[in-house]
Amino acid sequence: MRVRLSGLFCAMAVMASASAAGAETPRTVVHAGHLLDVDSGKMLADQAVTIEQGRVVSVNPWSASAASGATVLDWTGFTVVPGLMDMHTHIADETETADAGAPLKSSPARDAFIGAKNARDTLRAGFTTVRDVGVYRGFADVALRDAINEGYVPGPRMFVAGAYITVPGGGGEITGLAPGTVVPEEFRRGVSKGVDDVRKHVDFILDHGADLIKVIATGAVLADGTEPGQSEYTEEEIHAAVTEAAKRGKFVAAHAHGAEGIKRAVRAGVRSIEHGSLIDDEGIALMVKHGTWLVADIYNGDYIDTVGRAEGWSAEKIRKNVETTQTQRDGFRKAVKAGVHIAFGTDAGVYPHGDNARQFAYMVKYGMTPLQAIRAATIDAARLLGKEKELGSIAPSKSADMVAVACDPLKDVECLRQVRGVMKAGAAVSLD
Incomplete structure (x- = not known):
């Protein structure tokens, strides 16, 4: 027939x-x-x-x-x-807005509907597998992954982080809030200080169904009160997360913009560096030596600079984005030339889901061939996940x-x- x-x-x-x-x-x-x-x-x-x-x-x-x-x-x-694969998404969260407190004003039910829409838009764009590398409301991504697997909603195959391992007030916290605002515990599931606390929360997150651990090793562009170049965890603390996750056969992804934070995370044994905005030559050499993956969202800066300005995102966020965007792209070009393992990742969720493929042209502009860029979003992404025999x-x-x-x-x-x-x-x- x-x-x-x-x-x-x-x-x-x-x-x-x-x-x-x-x-x-x-x-x-x-x-x-x-x-x-x-x-x-x-x-x-x-x-x-x-x-x-x-x-x-x-x-x-x-x-x-x-x-x-x-x-x-x-x-x-x-x-x-x-099927395309995006290794840095935030499907289970609402898209970034000018309101720093927006996550606190939503509800679990609303977030579930938002996640379902984001998942559908991602799948329709040709992305059949994603890593979802952190949510503010703890384990919302676990619930969405399970709903997709059970056939309740359409969406990509998801590998999820569950919650951020972040220092108090750090790059994985909801910051920029009005004085006196109380952040509920469900938004702080992985807030950790010190080696023992990190280990405890890694186990807690994995016990609740996460597929990987996300450590916020440095400050963030989109978290007011933090600086991308500032390290927020010691190498010992990151290593504690890596070794604790490894006991369960899981990898650690490290949000790391700053050069020193990147090097700490690589030496500590993380599977991937997310963003890598301020990476230096020593960091690139370390990544090659250790076989660490780079997942760099090199389209994202243009969206923040245009839409963020138009919508009135904080001056601090706009300033940090300007300071990191071109530096990140220059570092990406160097990493490609040096032979760093690179997987496709966009930070979709900062910008609308479904527009993930916009980044391919940027990867080609900054040093990759079209085939290399496609491989980064297919077989190389599967290798990052350790799923190359299946995907x-x-x-x-x-x-x-x-x-x-x-x-x-x-x-x-x-x-x-x-x-x-x-x-x-x-x-x-x-x-x-």
């Missing part, structure tokens, strides 16, 4: 296949006009991707026999790439996560913003 599809293939085709009579496992075949093999770096023409039970069974040149007995999804007019490329035994785009992203990486179809684990995603 061959189903002709224009643009987005419909979910009914997959459902029809799943309900087909007979003992054989239902099969779907995606007929790709072009398919990017990110493992080899080759663009393959006229390919048949066979899918069973949500996983890729085979990838072969198209033939009529390949489609025998299967539901065929016609993507011959598109380039098919692996990150269109290959046998891996989850059938795919995106159809309107043109060739190796020639114009902005093509990744022209999404025409999305599949997650073999299931079609409605773009309507």
Whole structure:
């Protein structure tokens, strides 16, 4: 049975296949006009991707026999790439506003609806997997991840941090509030001071379902009263988080803008440096030596400078953004040239979810080839997660996560913003 599809293939085709009579496992075949093999770096023409039970069974040149007995999804007019992966999002929080106290004025129920919308927008943009690296209301991301996994709401596959490990008043706290404002405990689940306190809260966060730990190693651009270049944890405290998480087989991601904070975190054994805005040559060399990943949100600064100014974000936030944006991009270029492991991460949540792919052009502008940028958001992101055997490329035994785009992203990486179809684990995603 061959189903002709224009643009987005419909979910009914997959459902029809799943309900087909007979003992054989239902099969779907995606007929790709072009398919990017990110493992080899080759663009393959006229390919048949066979899918069973949500996983890729085979990838072969198209033939009529390949489609025998299967539901065929016609993507011959598109380039098919692996499902995209964003390793730095904040889906379960409301998008950044000028009101520092906005998180306290919301409710758990409202936050759940906001998270569901953000998840849907992210998935429709072609991002089938994300790391959600921290929420203000503790464990809201855990609840959203579980709701997606249980099929209650559409969204990407989520790996979540649960809450921030942050010093009191630090970069992971809600700051800039009116004097006397009391912040409820549910917004301070990971506030920690000292080695023992860090260990205790790492265990607490993991006990409540987190997939990774997020340590705020330095001040933040968007937390008034903190400075990006200022270290907020000692190397010993960060190492305590790393070793405690490792007992449970979990990694630590370190929010680190400042050069010294980056080096402390790398020496302490974190899996990734988030932002890396003020990284120096010594920090880059350390990251290469230790195999530490860099997840740098190099589009974000432009959004803050335009929208933040227009909406009246605090002068302190605008000043810190100006001081870090170009420095971060220059450091990113150096890191690419030095061979630092780089994974795609945008800090979506500062700007609207669904616009994640805007960053690809910036990564190319600051030193990557289009293929390198795409790999950062596919197979390399999977390696950061330790999930490269399951995710990150269109290959046998891996989850059938795919995106159809309107043109060739190796020639114009902005093509990744022209999404025409999305599949997650073999299931079609409605773009309507």
